[in-house]
Amino acid sequence: MSPLDQLIEALRVLPGVGPKSAQRMAYHLLQRDRQGAARLGASIVTAMEKLKHCQRCNSFTEADVCERCLNAQRDPALLCVVEMPADLAMMEQTHTYKGLYYVLMGRISPLDGVGPRELQLEKLIDRASDGVVNEVILATNFTNEGEATAHYVGAVLQARGIKVSRIARGVPVGGELEHTDIGTIAQALVERRSL
Amino acid sequence: MSPLDQLIEALRVLPGVGPKSAQRMAYHLLQRDRQGAARLGASIVTAMEKLKHCQRCNSFTEADVCERCLNAQRDPALLCVVEMPADLAMMEQTHTYKGLYYVLMGRISPLDGVGPRELQLEKLIDRASDGVVNEVILATNFTNEGEATAHYVGAVLQARGIKVSRIARGVPVGGELEHTDIGTIAQALVERRSL
Numbered sequence: 001m002s003p004l005d006q007l008i009e010a011l012r013v014l015p016g017v018g019p020k021s022a023q024r025m026a027y028h029l030l031q032r033d034r035q036g037a038a039r040l041g042a043s044i045v046t047a048m049e050k051l052k053h054c055q056r057c058n059s060f061t062e063a064d065v066c067e068r069c070l071n072a073q074r075d076p077a078l079l080c081v082v083e084m085p086a087d088l089a090m091m092e093q094t095h096t097y098k099g100l101y102y103v104l105m106g107r108i109s110p111l112d113g114v115g116p117r118e119l120q121l122e123k124l125i126d127r128a129s130d131g132v133v134n135e136v137i138l139a140t141n142f143t144n145e146g147e148a149t150a151h152y153v154g155a156v157l158q159a160r161g162i163k164v165s166r167i168a169r170g171v172p173v174g175g176e177l178e179h180t181d182i183g184t185i186a187q188a189l190v191e192r193r194s195l
Numbered sequence: 196m197s198p199l200d201q202l203i204e205a206l207r208v209l210p211g212v213g214p215k216s217a218q219r220m221a222y223h224l225l226q227r228d229r230q231g232a233a234r235l236g237a238s239i240v241t242a243m244e245k246l247k248h249c250q251r252c253n254s255f256t257e258a259d260v261c262e263r264c265l266n267a268q269r270d271p272a273l274l275c276v277v278e279m280p281a282d283l284a285m286m287e288q289t290h291t292y293k294g295l296y297y298v299l300m301g302r303i304s305p306l307d308g309v310g311p312r313e314l315q316l317e318k319l320i321d322r323a324s325d326g327v328v329n330e331v332i333l334a335t336n337f338t339n340e341g342e343a344t345a346h347y348v349g350a351v352l353q354a355r356g357i358k359v360s361r362i363a364r365g366v367p368v369g370g371e372l373e374h375t376d377i378g379t380i381a382q383a384l385v386e387r388r389s390l
Contacts, residue, residue: 003242004255004280010238013231014209015223020373021211023281026242028210030255031300034243036208041239043205044224047198048233051225060199060225085199086218105226178215 004030058123059085059103068101075099077134081124081153083107083141087177091139094186099137102127107145108152116152124153128162135163137192141176142169165192199225251322254280254298263296270294272329276319276348278302278336282372286334289381294332297322302340303347311347319348323357332387333361336371360387 001009004026011022029037053059054066061067068074078099082088088101102124106114128136136157140146154164168191177185196204199221206217224232248254249261256262263269273294277283283296297319301309323331331352335341349359363386366375 003245007238007242010235013228013235014220025209027279030246033208037239038243040205040208041236043202044232044236047202048229050198062198084222
């Protein structure tokens with residue numbers, strides 16, 4: 001395979017990119033933005049080499065434990081569980097929450113072959129059982145998958161005697177955190193209810 | 196900037212990729228397909244290093260002159276002008292054309308800041324004036340930009356005494372070669388008319 005065909009083929013690993021878009025992207029990079037392309041190639045290589053999962057919050061970080069988890073200003077008794085780092089970023093933007101996080105890096109979704117096992121919930125259970133965490137706040141999406149995840153995770157943690165709450169259903173039903181306005185997320189955080 | 200932010204930023208050089216899609220792509224690569232991502236990074240780096248423009252047809256190749264231009268089986272008296280390598284690939288699939296090609300790598304499009312100068316038409320003029328080329332077939336798209344390009348390029352070549360033709364308007368008006376069925380393209384090639 002020529003480097004061009006290899007590039008077109010390789011671009012298809014990106015979500016939502018089919019053969020035609022991969023071709024268009026390859027020509028665009030080669031013809032219009034070689035500098036940007038070189039930067040992209042290097043960034044991907046660097047990111048894959050350097051980024052790993054934080055031992056405490058499971059998000060992406062270069063260190064063993066990320067800066068947020070090491071921040072002494074935050075309340076270690078509160079642990080907020082979100083699906084993805086993008087959700088964490090939205091929570092942070094509300095400036096309403098000063099506890100710590102755990103990022104599931106996904107959601108229970110049987111159709112995509114993601115069950116409780118794939119989410120490696122033992123890591124979350126260990127994290128929540130450190131003796132310092134006093135309450136786990138479930139902030140997964142209000143989609144079907146997010147709700148199922150919240151139910152399952154909530155039940156597992158409660159079975160271990162951990163106090164669990166769910167952010168309020170102020171977030172529109174069927175909506176995703178990433179696409180919700182910050183005010184609504186703040187409201188849902190304040191109105192969280194005990195399970 | 197962290198490697199993650201750098202990756203998200205770098206992904207935005209891809210056409211049609213905004214901040215949200217870049218984020219989604221980055222998480223997808225990191226979480227679901229590290230192997231594919233490593234391959235993508237390497238492919239981009241390799242492609243940018245190795246691929247240059249063929250001295251004769253202007254398409255992408257590793258050698259100074261590409262294999263197609265060196266193929267003695269093809270008729271060097273015919274030169275077909277297309278906008279992009281994807282168009283060339285469609286022409287080839289018709290199995291109707293045995294001449295050579297010249298790839299403009301774009302089209303005249305004032306709105307995008309691409310005028311005749313940006314297309315480096317001198318290279319095409321030199322190529323078409325080699326004394327062997329007997330006819331230049333214009334196979335740019337039948338969009339407004341493609342038609343304008345055909346008119347301009349045709350006039351420039353005719354002014355130098357070169358015989359020029361345009362593939363027939365069998366290709367639907369407003370359509371693009373890349374998305375046209377092969378039979379229609381073959382028809383348009385057979386019915387090309389002298390300018």
